[in-house]
Amino acid sequence: MNLKPLFFIGKRLASMALIVVGVVIILFFLLHLAPGNPAQILAGFQATPEVVHQIEVKYGLDKPLYVQLMTYLTNMIRLDLGTSIMSQRPVTDEIMARLPNSLMLATVAIVEAIAISLPLGVLAAAKAGSRFDAAVTAFTSIGVALPTFWTGLMLMLLFAVELHLLPAGGIGGPQNFILPSITMAVPISAPIIRVTRNAALEVLEKPFVKLAIAKGLSMREVLMKHVLKNALIPAVTLIGLQFGVLIRSAVITETVFAWPGIGKLLVDSIFARDYPLVQGTVFVIAIIYVAINLALDVAYVVIDPRLRSGVSTEWRF
């Protein structure tokens, strides 16, 4: 059996672990090296030095920095992310209660974005220079320019407030997904459409596409089997990069639509100065981000046989 794919995935897993450790360390220093004493903030500014000291002892803040870092890291490994100051419940519980909501919304949004972007991009390339192509290009320009909160509010205003067709926010049935998922899909669709269109334009010039036409395949078959699949490699790279945008727009969208996910949790915890919760949420988001990128690396290998045998391809940026 060919072991190369396994080595490949192993290497990615190792680098993924390194990235997560890096994120944790940066998070640690963000909290501990930021101006101001966290114990003072926790205790409130009216607190006496004795109270502040008590808190320092309670959270181990009186120990040397490297000891604190080690404790912090070992706690992370045990998935002990501390206790929320707001709710006094474990941060892990707080996050786990919200995470499924976010994952569902994000999945719906990304599926919508991909389902719309890939065909639009390929079709725009196949009809390059047409009105359809111009319309798609216009949509991509507008799509990247629209701020998420504005798109969300406008959609809400039109479909919820004016037309009473859809709920304005909160979680419930499938109809609750429509507005927030579209809000999140718009900013990530625009760049995916562009990259797919450009990649497809390049693929359309390849002799193997001409050969597919020369075989007598229908345009639909040529586009679906050959053009789309070959354009998918750069598109997948971009979809990976778009997860960063997705997380950012999740924070805003969940806040706009009162969606009880980790994006909203993050915003609420920042406003409440609930540092353990902020840290825990960012940690979980980082892990999700890295895991998705790992999944996409595996996706390349599935799509492109040249990567399976270690041949580099011209497509990857």
Added chain:
Amino acid sequence: MQEKILEVRSLTAKYVTRKGEVPALRNIDLEIYAGERVAIVGESGSGKTTLASILTRLEPSNLVIEEGEVIFGGRNILEAVEEDLREFRKKEVSVIFQNPSESLDPLYKVGTQVIEALRAAGLNGGRKELRRVAEDLLRKVNLPNPSRIFESYPHELSGGQKQRVAIAIAIAKNPKLLVADEPTTALDVSVQTKILELLVKINEELGVTEVLITHDIGIAHDFAERIIVMYGGKVVEVGRTEEVVADPLHPYTKHLINSLPRGGDLPPGDSRVVDFRIPRDGCPFAPRCPLASEACRKVEPKLTAIDGRLVACHNLRAVKPQSFEV
């Protein structure tokens, strides 16, 4: 003579680019006969590849066909609608491209791509049955171990092997006409000869009419029964291979033959490439032709029959005695 399989009548075409229009083909007239092997020879810019792309209706979108017709099977394929073109591509005409590394889709196994061609040509059946037919095709193009090739991805094969696969795909539909555009240019010299031999074998055994596009009159000589020489978007000479090579009538054909490496003394040969973007009157070869007269620069010479050949030159009498070297 034999039955005509393809007829091109006063075909004129140009490329439309952002910088302006580039004439590509000027008033092309030619005939291809059923079962023959013919080579279209010319240098870059002669219009040979443009012509090949029109014959297979795979021309680039910025090529505008201004006038003329291409008659295949009794109909003008330039006026064919999309459905008719698909029928034409499924059953009648195949094409082979220059770069075998780019002619196969890198993401599919070779076998899948051969089977795709078989299915498109109307062959039905289960995957097992089609696989047997596909492996037979791979054997027919002299690929060793067809079942291994069937399971390979294009990047696992050599250039020569990939070109053989492309030929297998081309003959999968049992075409009437096969157009090969510089099929050996990207390959090693030793592989080139074998691919040419394979194309000759396919022509002889399967009776497929073959049109080879090449810049190399040596390759044309090894392959073709007839040679069509193009220059500046025009056909300048047409004739039987031995006659054209032994006694070229057009000064450009003469130049091509004199430019062939013949061990040792290379003739100097004027290799300037003329900018065809400037539309001109007269003979396109006039700026490079040692015999060019005022008439050559003003009046476009017509293809004229002479000694069983067609030549477009005003100076035929002067050329015939071979009194000069181009």
